[in-house]
Each structure stands twice: as structure tokens, then as C-alpha cells.
Amino acid sequence: MLCAINTLNFFDRQVLSAVAEPIRREWALGDTAIGALGTAFTLLYAVVGVPFGRLADRARRTYILAAGVFAAGVLTALQGLARSFTQLFVLRLLVGVGEATCAPAATSLIGDLVPADKRSRALAIFMLGLPLGLGLSYAVSGWVAQGWGWRAAFLVAGPPGVFCAVLALLLREPARTAPPDPARGATGVSPYRRLLAIPTLWWIIASGAVHNFNMYALGTFLSPYLIRQHELDVREAGIVSMLAYGLSGIPGMLLAGVAGDALRRRGPHRRVLLGAGAFLVAAPLLLLALGQPRGRVLAFTLLLGGACAAMASYYAVVYAALQDVVPASLRATAMAVYFLAMYVLGASFGPVVTGMLSDGMTVRAARAAGVFVASPSALEPFRAAGLHAALLVVPILALLLAAILWAASRTIARDTLRAAQG
Numbered sequence: 001m002l003c004a005i006n007t008l009n010f011f012d013r014q015v016l017s018a019v020a021e022p023i024r025r026e027w028a029l030g031d032t033a034i035g036a037l038g039t040a041f042t043l044l045y046a047v048v049g050v051p052f053g054r055l056a057d058r059a060r061r062t063y064i065l066a067a068g069v070f071a072a073g074v075l076t077a078l079q080g081l082a083r084s085f086t087q088l089f090v091l092r093l094l095v096g097v098g099e100a101t102c103a104p105a106a107t108s109l110i111g112d113l114v115p116a117d118k119r120s121r122a123l124a125i126f127m128l129g130l131p132l133g134l135g136l137s138y139a140v141s142g143w144v145a146q147g148w149g150w151r152a153a154f155l156v157a158g159p160p161g162v163f164c165a166v167l168a169l170l171l172r173e174p175a176r177t178a179p180p181d182p183a184r185g186a187t188g189v190s191p192y193r194r195l196l197a198i199p200t201l202w203w204i205i206a207s208g209a210v211h212n213f214n215m216y217a218l219g220t221f222l223s224p225y226l227i228r229q230h231e232l233d234v235r236e237a238g239i240v241s242m243l244a245y246g247l248s249g250i251p252g253m254l255l256a257g258v259a260g261d262a263l264r265r266r267g268p269h270r271r272v273l274l275g276a277g278a279f280l281v282a283a284p285l286l287l288l289a290l291g292q293p294r295g296r297v298l299a300f301t302l303l304l305g306g307a308c309a310a311m312a313s314y315y316a317v318v319y320a321a322l323q324d325v326v327p328a329s330l331r332a333t334a335m336a337v338y339f340l341a342m343y344v345l346g347a348s349f350g351p352v353v354t355g356m357l358s359d360g361m362t363v364r365a366a367r368a369a370g371v372f373v374a375s376p377s378a379l380e381p382f383r384a385a386g387l388h389a390a391l392l393v394v395p396i397l398a399l400l401l402a403a404i405l406w407a408a409s410r411t412i413a414r415d416t417l418r419a420a421q422g
Contacts, residue, residue: 013041208346249312
């Protein structure tokens with residue numbers, strides 16, 4: 001059930017990316033504006049996640065989940081009624097409020113249901129919602145938009161939220177493995193100060209910011225890239241995105257869950273090193289995918305799919321590592337703090353910075369070709385080259401992420417022992 005709710009969350013948030021190119025063309029927008037729509041969601045998602053995390057450490061988590069998924073579904077459908085960029089921007093902000101309830105409450109539930117040496121697998125199953133939601137959103141939204149327009153894609157995505165909200169109310173609330181903390185723990189120290197005193201958590205937060213920058217930059221602009229660079233239509237771009245960016249994450253996540261649990265028995269640092277190795281594999285595959293010439297869609301799909309499968313290991317490995325180093329009574333709060341950083345510092349910058357880079361590189365390509373840039377329409381032939389250049393930041397940051405996870409592996413054993421001692 002938690003996986004289904006997570007699937008729906010990622011489905012709803014990815015509709016915009018699947019139909020970004022029709023929206024951009026209808027309202028004559030640049031890539032910076034498209035990136036800003038992605039940023040709108042992540043800003044409120046990250047900020048309101050912190051109080052929701054504290055609430056999930058104290059209140060009934062299944063009720064919090066139900067309310068959040070219901071609100072997100074209704075607000076997603078309302079985006080289909082937007083008649084201006086401003087209206088769509090505001091609705092994207094509000095969707096983030098509804099979806100911010102999911103990860104803190106759900107991961108806290110998993111922490112109380114599953115022992116430490118099985119959490120990688122449990123969290124891998126929960127995080128299957130990411131590739132499933134992304135993949136289905138690309139395929140369904142692209143198909144709907146091709147036949148009935150981009151607004152219909154949002155209207156189709158909203159109603160399942162009401163159904164999932166009802167099912168969430170039927171979930172059992174497990175007993176907590178530790179009693180909820182008051183606003184300040186028994187030591188009189190703020191829970192946030194307690195969390196930020198954990199060295200490994202700082203590395204995990206940094207890794208989340210870099211990873212989310214990459215995933216949201218790639219997720220926002222993959223469909224537009226396929227349309228511009230490989231000349232696909234919206235439906236075809238959705239299918240390729242579903243396979244390469246969405247469903248490819250399933251084997252990566254499941255394999256990392258099994259391998260991570262096996263390695264964890266030999267020490268918590270080995271699970272994190274698995275994640276570092278995965279990103280060393282992902283970086284060259286990303287570079288090769290972006291280097292494919294126009295029309296080589298199959299090669300692009302296979303290479304990007306391999307890279308995304310490797311990057312998907314992050315969720316099974318790092319989410320489990322976070323559970324290891326944090327006291328049981330602060331798990332939802334820790335996840336909310338982590339999400340605040342990874343979304344504000346990573347996901348919110350990923351789409352808009354990539355969009356700004358794309359716009360700048362587009363203008364540069366036009367000027368290099370001797371074209372006088374007098375109107376947005378004059379830039380259209382150069383938008384593929386601009387976006388291609390902007391996306392090269394993704395493999396570079398994948399290498400940085402491998403280094404950050406290696407650093408986390410150096411501190412996690414000590415922090416895991418301290419968490420176990422309370």
C-alpha cells in the first residue's frame with residue numbers, strides 16, 4: 001500500500017515533465033520557465049515536510065498519509081484547468097504540500113515494521129513507487145496529451161488520489177520501536193540539533209542534494225530532449241522516457257536492496273560503498289547516452305536505462321543508511337530534514353539551473369551560427385543543441401556523488417553504534 005501511494009506521488013509530479021514541450025510551445029516559454037515550474041513543486045514540498053515529519057513522529061501516520069494523497073490528487077487535477085503560467089505555477093506549489101506527507105510518514109512506518117538487516121529490501125519495495133510512477137506517468141501522460149492535449153493529462157492523473165486516500169485509512173498503525181520524543185528530548189536538546197550532530201547525516205544530506213539535482217534536471221528535460229534531439233512526438237518521447245528513466249530503476253532498486261542487506265551484515269559501511277560504486281558506473285553511461293547522434297534512439301535508451309538503473313540503487317542504499325544512524329524516535333523528523341535539504345538545495349535548483357543553462361547555450365549556438373536573435377521563434381532550431389550542452393552537467397555530478405558516498409562510508413559505523421545506544 002505504501003508503494004502504491006508512493007507510485008501515485010511520483011506519477012502526479014511527473015505529469016508536467018511528460019507534457020513540458022507542449023506547454024512551452026503553447027505559451028512561448030523558455031526552458032528557464034519550464035524549470036521554474038519544476039522548482040515550484042519542490043520548494044513547498046521541502047519546507048512543509050519538516051513540520052509533517054515532526055507530526056509523523058507523534059501522531060497517527062496513516063491519517064497523515066490519507067490526507068496528503070487526497071490533497072495531492074485534487075490539486076493535480078486542477079492543474080488541467082490552468083489558463084496561464086501563473087495559475088499553473090501556484091497549483092504546482094500547492095501540490096507539494098500534499099505530497100510532502102508521504103516520505104516521512106511512510107519511512108517511519110517501515111522503520112517500525114522491519115528490522116535493520118532487512119530494511120534495504122523493504123525500502124527498495126517502497127521506493128519502487130519512484131520508477132513505476134515515473135514510467136507510468138511518462139507513458140500515460142504522453143499518450144493522453146498526444147490525443148487530447150496536455151490539460152487532459154492532468155485531469156486523468158488526479159482522481160486515483162481519492163481512491164488511495166481511502167485505502168490509506170485501512171492501513172494498520174504499528175507500535176513504535178521507541179516512544180515519540182517531546183519537542184526537546186530527555187537531554188533537553190532540540191531534535192534538530194541531535195540530528196545535525198550526526199556526521200554521516202551531513203554526508204547523506206549532501207548526497208541527496210546532488211542526486212536530486214540530477215534526477216529532477218534529467219526528469220524535467222528528458223522528454224523535451226527526445227523531442228528536439230531525436231525528433232520524437234510527445235507519445236514516443238513518453239514511451240522512451242518510461243523505459244529509460246522510469247522502469248529501468250526497478251531492477252537497480254531491487255538488486256541494490258538485496259545486495260545492500262547482504263553487505264550490511266559485514267558492516268554498515270559496505271552498503272554505502274555499494275552506492276558509491278553504482279555512481280561510478282552511471283557517469284560514463286550518461287555521457288555515452290548524451291553523445292548518441294540524432295536518430296539513434298535505441299542506443300540512447302539502453303545507455304540511459306543502464307545509468308538510471310545504477311542511480312536507482314541510491315534509494316535502497318542511502319535511505320536504509322539514514323535509518324541506521326538515526327535514533328528510532330527521530331526517524332520521520334530525520335527524513336523530513338533530509339528532504340528539506342535535498343529538495344531545496346537539489347531538486348529546486350536542478351530544473352531551473354538546467355533550464356537557464358539550456359537557454360544560455362541556445363543563444364550561444366544561435367549566435368555562433370550567425371543568427372540574429374530577435375524573437376523566441378528564431379531560437380527554436382538551436383534548442384536541441386542548447387539542452388544537450390546543459391544536460392552534460394548530470395554525468396559530472398554523478399562522479400561527485402560517488403565521492404560523497406565514499407566519505408559517508410568512513411563515518412557510518414561509528415554513528416550506527418551511537419544510534420543503537422540511543
